[in-house]
Amino acid sequence: MTRWDAETAVVGLGAWGASALWRLASRGVDVVGFERFTPGHALGSSHGHARVLRLACPEHPGLVPLARRSMELWTELEDAGRESLLLTSGGLAVGTESGPVAGGALRAARDHGVRVRTFTASALRFQYPRHTGVPAHHIGVYEPSAVLVRPERAVRATVAAAEEAGARVFTDSRVTRLEPVPGGVHLHTAQRSVRVRQAVLTAGAWLTGLMPELPLETVRRPVAWFRPFERDSGFEVDGFPAFTRELEDGRVLWGHGAQGGYDVALGLNDGGVAAKPVDPEDTDRSVTSEDWSELGRILPVKVPGLDPLPARVALSTRTRTPDGRFLLGHPGGDRRLLVAGGENAHGFGYAPGIGEALADLVRGGTPALPLDSLSPDRFR
Ligand SMILES: Cc1cc2nc3c(=O)[nH]c(=O)nc-3n(C[C@H](O)[C@H](O)[C@H](O)COP(=O)(O)OP(=O)(O)OC[C@H]3O[C@@H](n4cnc5c(N)ncnc54)[C@H](O)[C@@H]3O)c2cc1C
Structure with missing residues (x-):
């Protein structure tokens, strides 16, 4: 036996x-x-110093119960240990009302009773002035319960x-x-x-x-940290919370404000050459300017006030299914x-x-x- x-x-x-x-x-x-x-x-x-957990996740509206349970378990883990693991940052989704980002968050929130606040584009510009160039037909959906996990x-x-x-x-x-x-x-x-x-x-x-x-593909995923030109410029995480933002060309800009000694973190979903499939066994994680130059190009228009030359760039892999x-x-x-x-x-x-x-x-x-x-x- x-x-x-x-x-x-x-x-x-x-x-x-x-x-x-x-x-x-x-x-x-x-x-x-x-x-x-x-x-x-x-x-x-x-x-990568911070990962967002929102209950009303636009991409997985059916997984709100899983997100709620995860929030409980993260809190249990934090309470049991001696280190802080979570930072309540709030989370903002910006895009069209019927689109995948703000629309997805709104649907998830409505279907599962998640408390959110919605903003018109002009109200959004007033409340979160660091986001500029938001088109008039976009809305913002803010979830106060979203956290950053370390x-x-x-x-x-x-x-x-x-x-x-x-x-x-x-x-x-x-x-x-x-x-x-x-x-x-x-x-x-x-x-x-x-x-x-x-x-x-x-x-x-x-x-x-x-x-x-298994039907999996691995892609490189850069995150870049940008430094505000001025101190006290509203780029701390409480004034510039975790966000995903639909751009007019369909790409999604995401990030969050400075926290825990780190600058403003930003990334683009599947934007450009960085999303090409790679071999996970190739452990070369060196950064090239292609990993951040597109971000640097759009920042002055979408999030002005940040030095478009990143203070730091880190690479991760992520794994995608069809x-x-x-x-x-x-x-x-x-x-x-x-x-x-x-x-x-x-x-x-x-x-x-x-x-x-x-x-x-x-x-x-x-x-x-x-x-x-x-x-x-x-x-x-
Ligand atoms: C840039 C970026 C930003 C992201 N932002 C968010 C976010 O804001 N919110 C969010 O929820 N998610 C986010 N994600 C996704 C999230 O980080 C991943 O979903 C999550 O970390 C996946 O964890 P994992 O355990 O599946 O994979 P991994 O963390 O890659 O863990 C796999 C582990 O398996 C080990 N391993 C591999 N092969 C073997 C082997 N043969 N034997 C033994 N060990 C092995 C590896 O060393 C590794 O430690 C982001 C991802 C990236 C890349």
Whole structure:
């Protein structure tokens, strides 16, 4: 009879895997986690000093309950630790009333009773004068409950909470091979092999190395930090809250004001050359001017008052699916494997809720999620 080393393994301890590890361990599951680097590192997606969590997320209006649960769990984690993980910043969505950004936020808020405030373009210009050039037919939807999560600290705190609850963690341990065996999976790293009944795969951009058949594409995603020309210029996060803003050409500008010693963070969704697919194993994260020059070009018109030469630029990877939704489930119905990925640049805030859903699935339960629409097999 096979002897198992643990009930469950989690492969990849970024935001999603760390959360799965925590929620599994806190339910008493014998779980072991593998991370190829060190939790909180800057080579995947779960870093960059701040990640936004809004309840009325425009891109995922059906996931408001998941966002609410995640907010509770982040708060629980923060209360249990000694570090501050969350900053209530508020969140602003700007665009047309029927469009994906402001319209999406408004629909999510109305459908799920999230408190928001709406602004006409002129009221928006008055309330948030740092946003200029907002067309008259655009509106603003402000959600006061939106928070910024500090990603590096949050990942480390989640792994620590999992370990306190009994999880075993191997860092600097890359899982190089998954070997399905009757009733379980053997995981191989350079240092050891571990036999488990079920493996949860949360390897972010590297998921395709473990499961090449998954419909995932990895893209570079730069974030640039810009410095105001003047001090006290209204660019602190309370006057310039986290925002996503639809531009006239369909691109989306996002960012948030200065906080925690960092300048004003800005990025563009899928704008230009930076969105070309890359090989996640290529760890060259060097920045070129192509990563920020387009931002620098539009800033004087859209957000004047910032030096268009960034003070700092950081690169992350993000992983996208053909329909912009997450992947979550047992690939091919194989209950030995559970995949969670394809975060499409919106997954950090939801991480604890995703972790809980993964723990439900491991335990044979049914999470409160639209699982069919997230199935990893839906593109077959
Ligand atoms: C620039 C940018 C801005 C973003 N802004 C937001 C935001 O404001 N709000 C929001 O909610 N989301 C945001 N996101 C998305 C969010 O950051 C991601 O959804 C989230 O971090 C994904 O976490 P993950 O755990 O799936 O992936 P990752 O963080 O990449 O974690 C995967 C982990 O697996 C490990 N790993 C990989 N292969 C192996 C292996 N073989 N063996 C062991 N370990 C392995 C990696 O080292 C890594 O630690 C943003 C993303 C980017 C890039």
